[in-house]
Amino acid sequence: MSLNLYNTLTRRKEEFTSIEPGKVRMYTCGPTVYNYAHIGNLRSYIFADVLRRTLEYFGYEVPQVMNVTDVGHLTGDVDSGEDKMELQAEKEGRDIWDIARYFEDVFFDDIEKLNIEPPNVRCRATEHIDEMIELVKKLFARGHAYETAQAVYFDVTTFPKYTELSRQSLEDKMTAARDEVQEDPEKRNPADFALWFKAIGRFEHHIMRWESPWGVGFPGWHVECSAMSMKYLGETLDIHTGGEDHVWVHHPNEIAQSEGATGKKFVRYWMHGAFLVVGKLSVDEDDEERRMGKSEGNFLRLQTLIDKGYDPLAYRYLCFSAHYRAKLKFTWESMDAAASGYESLKDFAARAKQIGGEEQPWVAEHRKKFEEAIADDLNMPQALAAVNELIREADRRKEYGVLEALYKFDEVLGLNLRESAEKATIADAEIDNLIKERENARAEKNWQRADELRNQLAEMGIVLEDTPSGTLWRRSN
RNA sequence: GGCGACGUAGCCAAGUGGCUAAGGCAGCGGUCUGCAAAAUCGCUAUCACCAGUUCGAUUCUGGUCGUCGCCUCCA
Structure with a gap:
């Protein structure tokens, strides 16, 4: 190529x-x-x-x-x-x-x-x-x-x-x-x-x-x-x-x-x-879009985003939503969109990591689309679309042998998907026991006990997902 | 004033002279579900406006309006 x-x-x-x-x-x-x-x-x-x-x-x-x-x-x-x-x-x-x-x-x-x-x-x-x-x-x-x-x-x-x-x-x-x-x-x-x-x-x-x-x-x-x-x-x-x-x-x-x-x-x-331009950051101000400048009064630092609770990599993800030669309009709404999008990408990686599987032939098409996108003057919006389409197809088919492809894409994306998926699924005996206990409670339809355990795990930062084939979990941070 | 860029759904945006105009986020309605979450299905765009070229334009040309950038250190 x-x-x-x-x-x-x-x-x-x-x-x-x-x-x-x-x-x-x-x-x-x-x-x-x-x-x-x-x-x-x-x-x-x-x-x-x-x-x-x-x-x-x-x-x-x-x-x-x-x-x-x-x-x-x-x-x-x-x-x-x-x-x-x-x-x-x-x-x-x-x-x-x-x-x-x-x-x-x-x-x-x-x-x-x-x-x-x-x-x-x-x-x-x-x-x-x-x-x-x-x-x-x-x-x-x-x-x-x-x-x-x-x-x-x-x-x-x-x-x-x-x-x-x-x-x-x-x-x-x-x-x-x-x-x-x-x-x-x-x-x-x-x-x-x-x-x-x-x-x-x-x-x-x-x-x-x-x-x-x-x-x-x-x-x-x-x-x-x-x-x-x-x-x-x-x-x-x-x-x-x-x-x-x-x-x-x-x-x-x-x-x-x-x-x-x-x-x-x-x-x-x-x-x-191209520049990042700033759209309306607040409703009452009549600041139209304009470039961000040190003397413009719309100076946002990475630390500003961190202080507001955003992951720096969510900003990186946001940058991928526009082509590098096109101006990107920054608004808090688009920042939130990027943060949500990045979160669900990480959730998917953790899910794929837990379920696993062999890579199926259909993955090749998404690899191709991804590579064509980056090879075409770094078209990251297209590349990201390829990633999302891969994810949707994996979820739809319930075939999760896609981590190798995802990690390979991440060499370009730089969104730390491997680290995040591994961190989210670090095994722990105590967690395993609590989850098993909860599954038993659920089997006995002891919903009260099951919810107690869910809350207990939530306090430990563990998010549970019950599926027909068992309970999936991941660390939320 | 000179030069240039852009105007695509609620928001951020990709893309193409002709098949269903990507993707994400948000929203609405289903399915699934003990709860929750996730996932999934469906819905949401006369591609700023006007005229021209063309068999056919969102995509090409011209004009109008609007927005932005550069001309000065600045990513």
Whole structure:
């Protein structure tokens, strides 16, 4: 079966092939650690994880690199000269480096809770300043960079393919940028982006600073991804993932820097995840759907969901209800739907585990549908439909030899079905005895005693299901 | 202002130029059941609106309305 993936570069689905057989070099744009990640951010890491797991499902080894952007970026107002992380540090009266480490830890904690496979290499921008400086030197040598009194810039007119990914003409950008005040009068083109900022003028008090051939300062906003991805994965990557917002600025810049420095193709498949948008979260507020943003007042963290009693994996399940390239509307109703759906999936796994059986030929059709779905540009809604159809057919036929298939699917789904089913059915002598006692009571039609035992087991977290062929049970947590 | 995306049942959504328009959740009505739960069966969509192309459009084209995103650090 061929794996087809949508490449933003060509705006179409393409059959995937890797540079090196059996191996996929994958880079995922990681978090900026100046604040908590919200569930919208997390959605795109779930997308990258599904991509990685799908590649692994089809037999690839996937060395994956993720950056951690711990160099402060500018605040929205370019003129302010303040730095997001410094602002945060000031606000909390803590050291900027502590802040970065703290949010990095929280981020990877969230990643773990969502059962996202950790990247093979996790790299911090602040630990790769030398590589970035080397990259900028190369760009000077090849005539792409120039220095002004304030900074070093990449001259976008020296790189004709600059607009290939964004498909946004430079003229339009220039027009659009015309009314903006250009802070640096020496900048050649409005679209030129900084490779290195000097710690002078508005950045005179910038806390994070390093020596460089262009004076003390700090790296530009996009160099780290180029420098680190090429350091760990080579000059040409198979796949580069990120959020759709990167299609217009960050990724074109990465391409320009990387290809400008090496003269080689930087990335073969660019893949971008769509945003989570927030629907009405409450009845009385007239907040229409919009993207979740750190300054939007609709900031939901994974911890927010956990505090409300949701399993983090129910959020993962929710993400599968929409295709990764389509926006997903978050509402509490859809969150509840996902939680219920995930619960019944786990219940089924526990049921199948208890009853068991040989796999029957009809299972093959569902395997096929599942695999076709993930191979078709990670169509998780279809894949999930295949899972649900498998379950329904198993229940209808009362043939439960489907665990092998289910666990195999879960290598991509990452919903911990095996762990959950095993945990739910851990044998215990006391439980066995109580259940046997209850079955005896039921045989004698001693309903009062049977209900007492049911309640007693319920207090122990055991859920009972009486069936014609005996009583099934599972642990509720 | 420029560029782009989307509008499918109560909610989240997949999909297709023509067979019964996936799946989940919620709801209603049956079956099963000592109770409970689960399971199962059935029901719930003129695919935003208008026009065009076509033998035939939800799917293609144009327009209207609505929503959203990007153009600035942001998944």
